[in-house]
Amino acid sequence: MNFGTVAIVGVGLIGGSVGHALRRRGLARRVVGLGRDTGRLDLARRLGALDAAETDPRRAFGEAEVVVVCTPVGRIADDVGQAARLGPPDLLVTDAGSTKRRIVERVAADARAAAVFVGAHPIAGSERSGVEHARADLFEGSACVLTPTPRTPESATTRAEQFWSALGCRVVRLDADAHDRALALASHLPHALAAALAGSVPTSAHALAAGAFRDGTRVAAADPDLWTQIFLENQAPVLDALDRLSKQLDAFRRLLAGGDAEGLSCWWGEARTRRLAFLEQQAALAASESTSEDPF
Amino acid sequence: MNFGTVAIVGVGLIGGSVGHALRRRGLARRVVGLGRDTGRLDLARRLGALDAAETDPRRAFGEAEVVVVCTPVGRIADDVGQAARLGPPDLLVTDAGSTKRRIVERVAADARAAAVFVGAHPIAGSERSGVEHARADLFEGSACVLTPTPRTPESATTRAEQFWSALGCRVVRLDADAHDRALALASHLPHALAAALAGSVPTSAHALAAGAFRDGTRVAAADPDLWTQIFLENQAPVLDALDRLSKQLDAFRRLLAGGDAEGLSCWWGEARTRRLAFLEQQAALAASESTSEDPF
Numbered sequence: 001m002n003f004g005t006v007a008i009v010g011v012g013l014i015g016g017s018v019g020h021a022l023r024r025r026g027l028a029r030r031v032v033g034l035g036r037d038t039g040r041l042d043l044a045r046r047l048g049a050l051d052a053a054e055t056d057p058r059r060a061f062g063e064a065e066v067v068v069v070c071t072p073v074g075r076i077a078d079d080v081g082q083a084a085r086l087g088p089p090d091l092l093v094t095d096a097g098s099t100k101r102r103i104v105e106r107v108a109a110d111a112r113a114a115a116v117f118v119g120a121h122p123i124a125g126s127e128r129s130g131v132e133h134a135r136a137d138l139f140e141g142s143a144c145v146l147t148p149t150p151r152t153p154e155s156a157t158t159r160a161e162q163f164w165s166a167l168g169c170r171v172v173r174l175d176a177d178a179h180d181r182a183l184a185l186a187s188h189l190p191h192a193l194a195a196a197l198a199g200s201v202p203t204s205a206h207a208l209a210a211g212a213f214r215d216g217t218r219v220a221a222a223d224p225d226l227w228t229q230i231f232l233e234n235q236a237p238v239l240d241a242l243d244r245l246s247k248q249l250d251a252f253r254r255l256l257a258g259g260d261a262e263g264l265s266c267w268w269g270e271a272r273t274r275r276l277a278f279l280e281q282q283a284a285l286a287a288s289e290s291t292s293e294d295p296f
Numbered sequence: 297m298n299f300g301t302v303a304i305v306g307v308g309l310i311g312g313s314v315g316h317a318l319r320r321r322g323l324a325r326r327v328v329g330l331g332r333d334t335g336r337l338d339l340a341r342r343l344g345a346l347d348a349a350e351t352d353p354r355r356a357f358g359e360a361e362v363v364v365v366c367t368p369v370g371r372i373a374d375d376v377g378q379a380a381r382l383g384p385p386d387l388l389v390t391d392a393g394s395t396k397r398r399i400v401e402r403v404a405a406d407a408r409a410a411a412v413f414v415g416a417h418p419i420a421g422s423e424r425s426g427v428e429h430a431r432a433d434l435f436e437g438s439a440c441v442l443t444p445t446p447r448t449p450e451s452a453t454t455r456a457e458q459f460w461s462a463l464g465c466r467v468v469r470l471d472a473d474a475h476d477r478a479l480a481l482a483s484h485l486p487h488a489l490a491a492a493l494a495g496s497v498p499t500s501a502h503a504l505a506a507g508a509f510r511d512g513t514r515v516a517a518a519d520p521d522l523w524t525q526i527f528l529e530n531q532a533p534v535l536d537a538l539d540r541l542s543k544q545l546d547a548f549r550r551l552l553a554g555g556d557a558e559g560l561s562c563w564w565g566e567a568r569t570r571r572l573a574f575l576e577q578q579a580a581l582a583a584s585e586s587t588s589e590d591p592f
Contacts, residue, residue, distance in 0.1 A: 190508035195567035271491035
């Protein structure tokens with residue numbers, strides 16, 4: 001399988017990892033990175049994530065067969081529109097944005113873009129940003145949600161499925177709205193909580209912090225502007241997720257203030273059951289990955 | 297350095313790790329485990345955490361030079377009292393409880409116990425419990441807080457310092473009340489949050505969860521009864537820590553509901569700064585550990 005010339009818009013952690021994976025797996029004839037910062041683009045090329053770097057969209061998109069938009073979520077719809085305008089007619093445009101509903105809605109308002117775009121969210125990443133942290137194996141075993149609309153050509157969706165599967169993802173299709181509600185709970189809430197926890201603990205207590213604080217605040221090191229855009233793009237589902245969390249914390253506070261040992265143990269036990277269910281599911285997915293055929 | 301006969305009360309993850317570390321480092325003539333479940337005690341002995349197992353406190357404490365109480369926090373003060381009554385006059389009793397103020401207060405009401413007890417909290421552990429997860433290196437590089445009172449004999453405190461240092465800990469002295477307030481923030485709050493997060497996310501969203509949820513809920517797999525006791529023992533400081541967290545979450549919710557990009561970025565940036573300060577401090581501690589003399 002070869003996707004020909006692939007253009008990557010935004011060559012940071014995610015875009016750089018797409019480039020590394022394409023080149024490592026021999027999936028592209030040529031990987032072209034498009035960005036604004038020539039220093040960062042040169043670094044991406046030197047690190048092996050790209051064959052060529054461009055700052056001119058016309059040159060980057062003119063011969064592209066696939067465009068992968070890896071810019072911050074607030075910019076993705078515009079970048080998709082530009083790729084659709086400047087690229088060849090049979091282009092596939094996909095993205096890697098952590099939110100989907102508003103991006104898909106904005107793209108749908110542009111008929112040319114809507115005809116070539118399949119929204120995607122490879123659920124992989126790191127609290128670190130920048131191409132220097134990009135890795136060819138970032139997507140291996142990760143879920144990648146595709147969010148085609150009823151008007152997305154099936155041929156484009158199939159090609160997007162092939163593309164993200166080829167990078168190592170387990171591809172699932174989901175309505176953009178359902179994606180955003182699930183991700184608000186599974187990712188955006190944990191990120192907000194990590195930052196709230198980091199912000200709650202004064203540095204004077206750091207010397208006595210151990211694993212729970214270390215792991216619970218890891219993603220608070222992520223880029224503030226990236227996460228601001230994600231939260232704002234997914235405002236209502238994130239507010240709903242916060243409500244669910246508040247109910248849990250209110251229950252905990254009430255049980256603790258009332259000295260209710262049995263209630264606290266039961267509250268913790270329910271959370272523990274959920275955590276163990278998550279671990280079981282992850283183990284089952286890992287087992288099915290390792291038995292599936294993968295030439296890499 | 298050799299501490300003679302060391303009795304460990306409660307041979308689970310922590311007690312078992314104390315046993316392994318003592319034996320691996322040649323710090324005891326004999327390591328005796330005291331417990332109620334002979335099957336678990338036998339397992340601990342077979343795994344190499346103990347030289348001998350006892351279910352009779354008289355036999356376990358009669359010849360002990362050091363007793364380490366590793367039972368759940370709600371039971372520690374009683375176990376310290378029993379060891380003080382049954383052990384030789386020059387005994388040292390220390391513990392490994394995650395809370396300190398109420399334990400130290402209860403022990404202080406018993407003159408014999410108060411004369412031989414030095415409260416300790418080695419800040420190491422795991423969401424897993426049971427001697428099968430115990431490790432000789434669990435305490436290496438961990439902080440261990442000692443909470444002597446003004447009436448604790450200095451000789452006992454010095455011996456406790458030597459004991460926990462010999463197991464690989466970086467020992468610090470702190471008032472029991474200050475310990476509990478710091479740990480409410482650095483450990484008990486992160487644990488409560490992990491459970492609240494695990495409890496907030498339905499299993500239907502698990503397939504789309506990645507690193508932030510995985511790491512943020514890790515400690516929710518811990519034992520419900522152990523954590524119920526810790527929260528209840530440290531009720532007021534944990535409620536105060538929850539208030540601090542609520543302020544952070546309220547700020548986040550207000551900024552998000554108001555669509556305040558600049559405010560969100562600033563809120564996240566402050567949390568990020570705290571997280572990076574924590575990482576810097578951990579790195580500095582690790583560097584100082586690696587240059588300090590340790591024969592093991």
